Amino acid sequence: MSKNFEEKMRLIREKYGSLTVEERRQVLSKIKRRNIFAFRKLERIKHELLRLESRRAQLEEDPVQLAELEEKILARKEAFFKLLRDADKKE
Numbered sequence: 001m002s003k004n005f006e007e008k009m010r011l012i013r014e015k016y017g018s019l020t021v022e023e024r025r026q027v028l029s030k031i032k033r034r035n036i037f038a039f040r041k042l043e044r045i046k047h048e049l050l051r052l053e054s055r056r057a058q059l060e061e062d063p064v065q066l067a068e069l070e071e072k073i074l075a076r077k078e079a080f081f082k083l084l085r086d087a088d089k090k091e
Contacts (some may be wrong), residue, residue, distance in 0.1 A: 005070045008032065012074065016081035027088045038087055045080045
């Protein structure tokens with residue numbers, strides 16, 4: 001994991017705030033009850049993030065592909081946190 005990646009992740013978490021595990025569960029539960037399409041979109045993003053994170057662990061030897069993959073991960077994490085925050089603020 002590059003230091004640049006760690007710094008960008010920290011900035012994303014500061015920008016969107018961090019929820020505890022229990023708060024995230026409650027927000028997801030509300031989203032699931034009120035807007036199933038948004039819930040499914042969040043679930044797809046989570047699944048894709050898991051896939052990308054496991055691929056990143058395999059690519060530690062190739063810095064070029066690793067940098068591209070880390071950019072994708074950052075974009076997806078930001079989208080996930082934004083959707084979660086927007087859904088939390090609507091309620």
